[in-house]
Amino acid sequence: MSDRAHTPADFDAMYAGTPPWDIGRPQPALLALAESGALHGRILDIGCGTGEHALMAATRGYAATGIDAAPSAIEIAKRKAAERGLGVRFLVADALDLGALREQFDTVLDSGLFHVFDDADRARYVDSLRVAVPDRGRAHVLCFSDRQAGEWGPRRVRREEIEASFADGWHIGAIEPVEMEVTISPDGVQAWLASMTRTVE
Numbered sequence: 663m664s665d666r667a668h669t670p671a672d673f674d675a676m677y678a679g680t681p682p683w684d685i686g687r688p689q690p691a692l693l694a695l696a697e698s699g700a701l702h703g704r705i706l707d708i709g710c711g712t713g714e715h716a717l718m719a720a721t722r723g724y725a726a727t728g729i730d731a732a733p734s735a736i737e738i739a740k741r742k743a744a745e746r747g748l749g750v751r752f753l754v755a756d757a758l759d760l761g762a763l764r765e766q767f768d769t770v771l772d773s774g775l776f777h778v779f780d781d782a783d784r785a786r787y788v789d790s791l792r793v794a795v796p797d798r799g800r801a802h803v804l805c806f807s808d809r810q811a812g813e814w815g816p817r818r819v820r821r822e823e824i825e826a827s828f829a830d831g832w833h834i835g836a837i838e839p840v841e842m843e844v845t846i847s848p849d850g851v852q853a854w855l856a857s858m859t860r861t862v863e
Contacts, residue, residue, distance in 0.1 A: 670731035677712075677734035682815075682844045683774050684711055688718045691804055691840040691855045692773060696722060700802070700857070703768025706794065708757050709775030713739030713750065719771070720748040727767070729755035758786045760794035767794055770801040774842070776824075777805040777816040788827050797862035801832070802855065804842060810852040824856045832858040 677684075688696075692715055695701070701724060707716035710728030712735050719726040720743075728750060730736050739752040755763060757775060770791060779787055791801055808818040821837050828834055835857045842853035
């Protein structure tokens with residue numbers, strides 16, 4: 663939950679404290695998704711921050727990787743994995759260039775990354791996902807919703823924007839209104855949880 667113009671270095675600096683999105687546990691909407699059996703195969707926690715969703719997947723026996731552009735967040739995530747005895751791989755990497763990883767993932771979890779991109783980078787992000795997700799792989803995106811009042815925080819996302827972004831090469835299974843927990847408000851914020859399946863022609 664940050665201003666719209668932050669750079670990777672700005673995000674990295676935020677981990678000197680506790681960023682609003684770093685609640686120290688999985689987001690309830692994504693935890694419910696995991697508990698429903700929606701995860702499968704190799705898991706990528708993209709824009710992982712301090713790693714709670716990759717760690718959540720690992721506790722359920724999945725091979726999990728977390729990536730983030732903020733080195734400070736990745737170091738914290740690595741410490742968490744060591745403290746919990748979980749073999750999660752955490753990497754400093756660019757979500758807009760997943761091809762550089764030279765691998766694919768069956769399930770991608772995005773908690774609060776999609777909404778930080780401007781229009782051009784949003785298109786690059788979805789292109790990047792197409793490279794990293796094989797046919798029938800899935801992406802689950804938790805993002806700020808236009809139902810959230812006010813001007814603070816990241817840009818609001820309309821349902822139609824999600825539909826347009828994932829119109830090519832994806833089947834959208836659901837876009838559901840949910841809440842996202844934050845450290846700065848006990849009431850959380852209004853969000854969307856979108857679930858897409860990769861379709862390769």
